[in-house]
Amino acid sequence: MLKAVDEIRRELGEEVVSTDPDDLEYHGYSEISTSNTDERPFAVVRPQSTEQVSAIAKICTKYKVPMVPFGAKSSMEGNYSSPFSGICIDMCEMDKIVEFHPQDMDIVVQAGVNWTVLNEEIKDTGLFLPPDPGPTALIGGMVATNCSGTNAMRYGAMKDYVVNLTVVLADGTIIKTRHRPRKTSAGYNLNSLFTGSEGTLGIITQATLKLAVIPTNLSAAAAAFGSVHQAVAAASTMIRSGLPLAALELMDDQQMRSINKSGGTAGRMWEENPTLFLKFAGTENSMKDSVKAAQAICRTHSARTFDSVYGEKEIDSLWSARKRALFAAIAEQPKGAMVWGTDVAVPISRMADLIEESRAKATGLNLWNSVLGHVGDGNFHQAMFYLPNDDIGKNKVADCVDTMVKRAIEMEGTVSGEHGIGIGKKDCLLKELGPSTIGVMKAVKDALDPHWLLNPGKVFDE
Template identity: 55%
Template sequence: MKASLPLRSFSTPCRSQFRPGFYRRTPSSSPRRWNSTNSSSGAGPASDAASSTKAFWTTSRALVLAVAASSGAYAFASTRGSLSSTAQAKEAPRYGDIKQFEKAIAELRTDLGEDAISTDDDDLHDHGYSEWSSVNADRLPVAIAYPKTTEEVSKIAKVCHKYRMPMVPYSGGSSLEANFSAPYGGMTIDFAFMDRILEVHENDLDVVVQPSIQWMHLNKELENTGLFFPVDPGPSAKIGGMVGTNCSGTNAVRYGTMKDWVVNLTVVLADGQIIKTRRRPRKTSAGYNLTGMFVGSEGTLGIVTEITLKLAPSPEQMRVGIVTFPSIRDAASAAMQVTRRAVPVQSMEIMDDVQMNVINRAGGTGRVWKELPTLFFKFSGTKAQIEDSIRITKEIVKNNKSTSFEFAKNEQEGHVLWSARKESLWSMLSLRKEGSEVWSTDVAVPISRLPDIIEKSKEELDDLKIFASLLGHIGDGNFHTSIMYNRKDPDERARVETVVHNMVNRALEMEGSCTGEHGIGLGKKESLVSELGPDTINVMRNIKRALDPHWLMNPGKIFDYSTDSKPTSITDLESGRLAGAQKKD
């Protein structure tokens, strides 16, 4: 039953597919196990563009394109980019050829079992293309590996290292900047079978988990302990990806981001070596902070296989409140002042009038909302602490022209009030017409600049004259925009791109960040250079080269091999091959 990898000739080069359809895919509870002769239909894209992309990609085509790119792209890249002020760039890395990749797949099937490696066309598409992402790579992975243990991940890394095959880690698949795409093909490592809680230390307030456990499932399992894991991004997010992007969520204003809750990591390096970044105490001064280095590295430094997470005591009580304002600037000013007064809110979220209108039109929350800029609050703690927090917050919002202040009387009412925030994205998606899609992005700024950037961004969103809303975790200076547009209209897409880029550039001008929690991936590499500068990026490159000299770990993400070196498109490669053949003839 071993899948063959025939090489087919073709003359039409692959074309980059940007967000061809934004649909919701419910992940299956376990991966499909195929070889290339046993293909399942799987979950299909919801647009013609996505369907045509999928139809084009067969196992053999994916292999041919990936190998062409991986073996040739860096060979064409310039090596003039400086590593630092004193060091020169080394020769760009080269990846294996078709025969080497076939050997790697065959060797891993022998070591791990036939079902551990998939080359099914649907599987390659699902792992290489994302309906969520603002950009997608030109290529798909060559194969998908499904390890069950850290030791199996180490075997995969050793074989991929031996045959110079790129490796891309994959857990929830819900990232927004093509963080798990495979621009150089290679092996995607899916942790679907590594989704367990390994140890719970209630008295130490920590837990050891594998990368593919969902954070919501983790909290469900912890319900009887009186503890919970407070980082809460989108419901489909899994711990491995959350580590990779240093994500956060609605609780960040009180509990911080992912980096604040990771105690240690077990990591497989590019050559298969297994390391543990530190031991389990919450406090240590023992050497470099390797844990912090891997958090947010998006799998470019190593493959995380086990995570020790801090836990927090579940709050004694919780109250939810919503406040409306006449303008988005009034809401943002109130949020800034609540933060400045150090009111211990658990969550503070903002949604503009457009988003509230979308929620009403979608009708999924069971009530009608005022279509005004709205702040959503969660207060938690003892009864006395909550009452004090509410008193101060009422005073602040009143001074900022609030038009209404509503509090939940019980847990059920609290769930209803908070449902508007939780249903925000799905409400917009439910109103899509055929051919439309949603572009979601985020920035972060110093808290004092929130009113300025939100007001200006809101003006530009309104000027688009399409569904374009502003929402997000305003309590820590991080907010998002969601824009629904017609992908078949080049003028409309160009206007949307301008607004998004203006928002990012505006955040950088305010000493902010191009991303608060989505990561860099493929989509924001140029913005990262603008934010940090080439010297800082070169320090990151040197760290990566030290751990991954052959550039095998999730290559192409965050930054390229050198300042002057950018991946050559498959169109350029194919055109060059055909031109060379014609010249020879």
């Protein structure tokens, strides 16, 4: 590793490489991650260009040193940890918008661009990049994790926004997956192969991304229900009826209690019941039609309340309950505790069952727990707390997560809807897909990274 670092220093310059202990610690450990390891990277490099990443990969391959791509450190499953040490490749300085084609509704960006900065930068053109993970996330990590968020039901996940990728392979070869067509049937879909591969097949250095048109008219609504089942049934009916919803989120009673405890939203206190948060977009007429139809559906599913709002301020205020959910939950955390935020997705017909089972199990174990769901995608997160030194408490949480994941698999679901596998869910993935399917993934891995140097210890083991 020392030889590799020396050679990187010689080739790219001293300033690109850091072995500062704080820097190594920062890149190797996170309080919000469910999966930290004891190892730290041997060095952190901050390349400025695809060519520099290629040079680093060549050197790492020469000395058989692990390479771990690093973005905003916002992932939850240890996706950027360095369990085998090695060189951490921090993409933060590759943060340029390279080309912007408003007429073609696409943009070419380096991997270190932050999505909120990007959207701020281009908003005057009326375009935006829809996927909305944690606000600090960088494009490279978003692609590598196939992230999504509250916009996914209407707009799809990150994979749906990748037009092409520039990727550095393990041996330093630079490839571009495609040109810039919005649609193609030409050759294998390498975009989708690298998207969601968590840096184990190549290092994403640049991406061309599709953009969508910012809706000019928005409205929002919130509907409280007596049970999760009622809320999910209402959501399901809305989707099945073809209502053009822009977002559809669920917060359970505990989440709503947390919001109230944290002071409510703009002075408003909420019913502490499972609540759907909805967004509508369209012309004024179509929004009114949609809100009316949504209200009627919620009523038939025994909604206790249905509040709809128009106007930017009012929408922001109502929607802030959803936006602040994570922070409000974390505020309930005992001092020194860590949060475990699982992520599963199941067919929507099974979602309410799984949420209620998971809540009952955690509550039965006297664990504080709350659920937040991207209902339209059958995807939800259950948050629980544990104290790092309390093995019994931690095991209880782990037991809940295991059970929930196991049940999600039994319900034909997936062990990760949007957070990825990382270190934390390798066993789960094997249970979900079985050895033959994982065998195909490993064959692809072997073919593209024969020495398993790219982000080793993630997704599955050798």
